[in-house]
Amino acid sequence: MNLYSPRSDMPPIQEDAWVPSTCSLCYGTCSILAHRVDGVVVKIEGNPDSEVGKGRLCGKGVSGIMTHYDPNRLRYPMRRTNPKKGLNEDPGWKRISWDEALDEIGEVLRKLRADDPRKLVVQRTTTVTACRVPFHAFATAFGTPNFSVSGGGQHCGNGAHLISGMMHASWSVVPDFEYCNYSIFFGASKGHSAGHASCSNMGKAADARARGMKMVVVDPLCNFAAAKATEWVPLRVGTDAALALGMCNVMVNELGIYDGPYLQAKTNAPYLVGPDKLYVRHPESKTPLVWDTRTNGARPFNEVPAADMALEGEFTVGGISCHPAFQSLREHLRKFTPDWAEKISGVSAATVRRLAKEFATEARIGSTIVVDGVALPYRPVAAIAFRGAQGHKNSVYNFFSVTLLNHLVGAADVVGGCLGFNPTSHGYPETGMVRYLPNADPDGLMIVGSWMGYHYPYPPAQPRLPQNLGLQDLFTIGMTSPFLDSTDREEMWEKFDVPYRPEVMINCGANLVMSIANKDAVAASLSKYKFIVSFDLFLTETSNFVDIILPDCDYLQSLDARSNYPFIFSLPAGMGEWCWPIRQPVLPPEGDQRQFADVLLELADRVGFRADLNAAYNAWLDLRPPYRLVGDESYSYERICDAELKNNFGTERGLEWFKEHGLIKWKKKPEEVYWRPFVDARVPVYLEFLKPIGDKIAAIAEPRGLKIPLEYYEPLPDFLPCRSHCCDKPGFDFYGFYYRDVVHTNSFTMENPWLDETARLDPFSYAIAMNRSEGVKRGFADGQAVWVESETGRKVKGRLKLTEGIHPEGLGFAAMCGHWTDGQPVAKGKGVFYNDLLELDWEHTSPININLDLCVKVRVVPAESAS
Amino acid sequence: MGVRWDAVVDPAAVGRHQPRPPLPQPVIDRSSRRIRVCVRLFGALAALSAERSLRLELPAATTIAGALAALGERLGGTLLAQLLDERGQKRRHCRLFVGGYPVEDLRMPLHATDDPTEIDIILLIAPEGG
Numbered sequence A: 001m002n003l004y005s006p007r008s009d010m011p012p013i014q015e016d017a018w019v020p021s022t023c024s025l026c027y028g029t030c031s032i033l034a035h036r037v038d039g040v041v042v043k044i045e046g047n048p049d050s051e052v053g054k055g056r057l058c059g060k061g062v063s064g065i066m067t068h069y070d071p072n073r074l075r076y077p078m079r080r081t082n083p084k085k086g087l088n089e090d091p092g093w094k095r096i097s098w099d100e101a102l103d104e105i106g107e108v109l110r111k112l113r114a115d116d117p118r119k120l121v122v123q124r125t126t127t128v129t130a131c132r133v134p135f136h137a138f139a140t141a142f143g144t145p146n147f148s149v150s151g152g153g154q155h156c157g158n159g160a161h162l163i164s165g166m167m168h169a170s171w172s173v174v175p176d177f178e179y180c181n182y183s184i185f186f187g188a189s190k191g192h193s194a195g196h197a198s199c200s201n202m203g204k205a206a207d208a209r210a211r212g213m214k215m216v217v218v219d220p221l222c223n224f225a226a227a228k229a230t231e232w233v234p235l236r237v238g239t240d241a242a243l244a245l246g247m248c249n250v251m252v253n254e255l256g257i258y259d260g261p262y263l264q265a266k267t268n269a270p271y272l273v274g275p276d277k278l279y280v281r282h283p284e285s286k287t288p289l290v291w292d293t294r295t296n297g298a299r300p301f302n303e304v305p306a307a308d309m310a311l312e313g314e315f316t317v318g319g320i321s322c323h324p325a326f327q328s329l330r331e332h333l334r335k336f337t338p339d340w341a342e343k344i345s346g347v348s349a350a351t352v353r354r355l356a357k358e359f360a361t362e363a364r365i366g367s368t369i370v371v372d373g374v375a376l377p378y379r380p381v382a383a384i385a386f387r388g389a390q391g392h393k394n395s396v397y398n399f400f401s402v403t404l405l406n407h408l409v410g411a412a413d414v415v416g417g418c419l420g421f422n423p424t425s426h427g428y429p430e431t432g433m434v435r436y437l438p439n440a441d442p443d444g445l446m447i448v449g450s451w452m453g454y455h456y457p458y459p460p461a462q463p464r465l466p467q468n469l470g471l472q473d474l475f476t477i478g479m480t481s482p483f484l485d486s487t488d489r490e491e492m493w494e495k496f497d498v499p500y501r502p503e504v505m506i507n508c509g510a511n512l513v514m515s516i517a518n519k520d521a522v523a524a525s526l527s528k529y530k531f532i533v534s535f536d537l538f539l540t541e542t543s544n545f546v547d548i549i550l551p552d553c554d555y556l557q558s559l560d561a562r563s564n565y566p567f568i569f570s571l572p573a574g575m576g577e578w579c580w581p582i583r584q585p586v587l588p589p590e591g592d593q594r595q596f597a598d599v600l601l602e603l604a605d606r607v608g609f610r611a612d613l614n615a616a617y618n619a620w621l622d623l624r625p626p627y628r629l630v631g632d633e634s635y636s637y638e639r640i641c642d643a644e645l646k647n648n649f650g651t652e653r654g655l656e657w658f659k660e661h662g663l664i665k666w667k668k669k670p671e672e673v674y675w676r677p678f679v680d681a682r683v684p685v686y687l688e689f690l691k692p693i694g695d696k697i698a699a700i701a702e703p704r705g706l707k708i709p710l711e712y713y714e715p716l717p718d719f720l721p722c723r724s725h726c727c728d729k730p731g732f733d734f735y736g737f738y739y740r741d742v743v744h745t746n747s748f749t750m751e752n753p754w755l756d757e758t759a760r761l762d763p764f765s766y767a768i769a770m771n772r773s774e775g776v777k778r779g780f781a782d783g784q785a786v787w788v789e790s791e792t793g794r795k796v797k798g799r800l801k802l803t804e805g806i807h808p809e810g811l812g813f814a815a816m817c818g819h820w821t822d823g824q825p826v827a828k829g830k831g832v833f834y835n836d837l838l839e840l841d842w843e844h845t846s847p848i849n850i851n852l853d854l855c856v857k858v859r860v861v862p863a864e865s866a867s
Numbered sequence B: 001m002g003v004r005w006d007a008v009v010d011p012a013a014v015g016r017h018q019p020r021p022p023l024p025q026p027v028i029d030r031s032s033r034r035i036r037v038c039v040r041l042f043g044a045l046a047a048l049s050a051e052r053s054l055r056l057e058l059p060a061a062t063t064i065a066g067a068l069a070a071l072g073e074r075l076g077g078t079l080l081a082q083l084l085d086e087r088g089q090k091r092r093h094c095r096l097f098v099g100g101y102p103v104e105d106l107r108m109p110l111h112a113t114d115d116p117t118e119i120d121i122i123l124l125i126a127p128e129g130g
Helices: A064-068 A098-115 A129-142 A150-155 A160-168 A198-211 A240-254 A260-266 A325-333 A338-345 A349-362 A395-408 A489-495 A519-527 A541-545 A596-607 A610-621 A637-649 A655-661 A690-704 A753-761 A772-777 B044-048 B064-075 B077-083
Strands: A016-022 A031-037 A040-046 A078-080 A093-095 A120-124 A173-175 A182-186 A214-218 A231-233 A289-292 A297-300 A315-317 A320-324 A368-371 A374-377 A381-385 A418-420 A504-508 A531-536 A548-551 A577-581 A663-667 A734-739 A768-771 A785-790 A795-803 A810-814 A856-862 B035-041 B053-058 B094-098 B101-103 B117-123
Touching: A016 A577, A040 A064, A064 A753, A078 A098, A098 A120, A098 A504, A098 A548, A098 A596, A120 A129, A129 A504, A129 A596, A129 A610, A160 A395, A160 A418, A173 A381, A182 A240, A182 A349, A182 A395, A214 A349, A240 A325, A240 A338, A240 A349, A240 A395, A260 A395, A320 A325, A338 A349, A349 A381, A381 A395, A381 A418, A519 A541, A531 A541, A596 A610, A596 A637, A610 A637, A610 B094, A610 B117, A637 A655, A655 A663, A734 A785, A768 A772, A772 A795, B035 B044, B035 B064, B044 B077, B044 B117, B053 B064, B064 B077, B077 B117
Parallel strands: A120 A504, A182 A214, A182 A381, A214 A231, A504 A531, A531 A548, A734 A810, A768 A795, B035 B117
Antiparallel strands: A016 A031, A031 A040, A078 A093, A078 A548, A173 A418, A289 A297, A315 A320, A368 A374, A577 A663, A734 A856, A768 A810, A785 A795, A785 A856, B035 B053, B094 B101, B094 B117
């Protein structure tokens, strides 16, 4: 008997449909086909028509069914009846109707808006990209600048996105897998794990490896990327800058290999700098000057052919001694000897020299290649960094030092080199919409053409006495802020006379109690809110602080007209096709579930700011006549999505067209992908603008008692130690860090039973990785229960996994585990809650980009012997 | 020093990209008629101002910058400081729309038309992450 044949007594199938949509198990937002049979989704696969995933789907994506059909999903609004809030306080949930919920929320918001709209904090999860525009539009319309992307944003972006944006006009960077011959991954796993354009990159990376691309992975842990690499270079946690700077020094000063023409034409290397470390400028126009070797004089940079700009030499201009910025850089690099790099990073001097030589040689400086009939520079090397290098107090210099490797050899957004994710688009051919190009500021330095918000990486906004709770208008190099929840937030707000306090929060899907730092700090912050509303799929640890829970629709039940836009975020880089997929409902809501976008529109109607919300949507979506939303008309979210699609792709291609086709594609041009030679903008290899920014911040902060360490604002990079590097407490001899698990997305997917089963088969997913030799030396055994204690006395418990694949001083924690909520019974009790070791205060925050320090010096003791 | 960066690019290739369709042009009255605009403020700006929709009458040949200056005179420097930085440049997160089309260059001239020109102004959220 064939067990898989339909039984004769089963009713005939009435409906069998494959519905194109997009995944939301992580922010990769890969395109999917959901197989629906008689109203039930039975399978999820990748969509082969889409560039986003190219028909493939990772384990998380195919497991989405189990998240959707989880019986623990929220199905109706609830209100707490216990006014007391705490980590272990039962909220006393009572079921209420949507009318009751929105009546109360509307009343709270109406009063708050009349009082001071800034008292509203809007927070979203980064996992669900679809909530970005609706929640941004809502906050914009309401009138609050206080927006948070929770731990996902705080842990993963202030360094990475800042430097990627400044140097590559994009949110993140990736090797040009199609042409790259030699790649170095510093704490990154692009193409080997989750993240931006993950499934597409996995295919590209596999093809690149098969083609023979050498891949060097620099990481404390031999993990997803390192496991497939040609070479794994174990590195002391948080010391990426030291290795990268050592390599830069070898390239420039020992080998003498660098791309002079690139530096002359595309960077500020030729700009003259004086003894004050600032540009020497034309007295009237204030344009930075360069030394013209043909006329033998100083002239504005935009009046001198690049080939004539000096990169070295000592000059006098208007009585000021000065030299090109490249000369400053070259001299500065000399102190980063390979021996020095070895001492800091643990990577041997011989390896530093070898990596530098391999990278510089394979860069093939001066070579060109023809792609689709266009002659382009060819530099088949790429050094990339991401979450590993970014999770530190020193993330700005970590990242900048790595990216300097690319820019010294001209391997930036050219064939084979380090590519930003789609920094340039010439637009959809028929309408010209979604077109953007980087351009230059008056100093000639690059401004991004597209960004995820308006806090651009360059030029940074001028610091001011802060009006935002996160203080980002003071620390203008930073993006996501810890100061909404830090233990010293009140002290900071008082220091800077912030004239209001947060009272109400609207949260979408973020589990702040777990995602940012130790739970006690976050609990204290959340307890102060008068009212919290949360859109969620499940009850989470954060739900204990929420007043009204609203049951959200998940991705199989939701509409989103721009799943993979902006293109700088999750559309694959490199040649191929532009691709604009949508997300459409595959299944109806269950119970009283409603999509957050619809609820926000209704709230705006109830509170009375619909006209503002329409205007906000017009601005965020760049809607032009005749598709602009008008007045205070109560457009549904479907109509707004339809307007956006027609606005971008023409009258015939609205929502109904996209529901049928799933996506639209058009061919990329080489000038779009390899845009660097075509855009007249430079990037800084000398961060001149940091110094005046730092001085201004200090001028505001120091009279108020906050000392600003200005070594973080120097124009040339250095290795600045994290707090963990300075800890010399006896017995605290491991560097704790957490890393992304390919099986899970932060804390979100732990509840998924298929993913949990997969994780339990993986010896690392719920364990603490320790170097085998170090473990045996200390008397530890594989699987042993241990306490891990931070130097500040915080403790977490877990089980060891001894492995040769980790730096001897590293202690690696996978994903964001350790749930304790009863609302997610599959997730509960699995793995280790690493973030509980993290402090959340100024001392553990970068004074330049307000990045939280995510590495911790710890000691490990057997669990039985812990007091 | 090898191949020059500025010699690699074929200038003809740059022109291969699709030009953007021209924006619709208003019916322009080239007389010396004064320019009537209707400025609408949204979001945080509306919260700062007693008037969220106001009509201004401006001299011929006024630019957007001139219109904002007039707005500042009417509503005060605090509001204007939200739109413009200390150098008089539009703040990045301040979005301006004239007749429904985004404007970045404040030097753009306004024209006298039969109906008042609509100028919408809104401040968007700055920080992001993830």
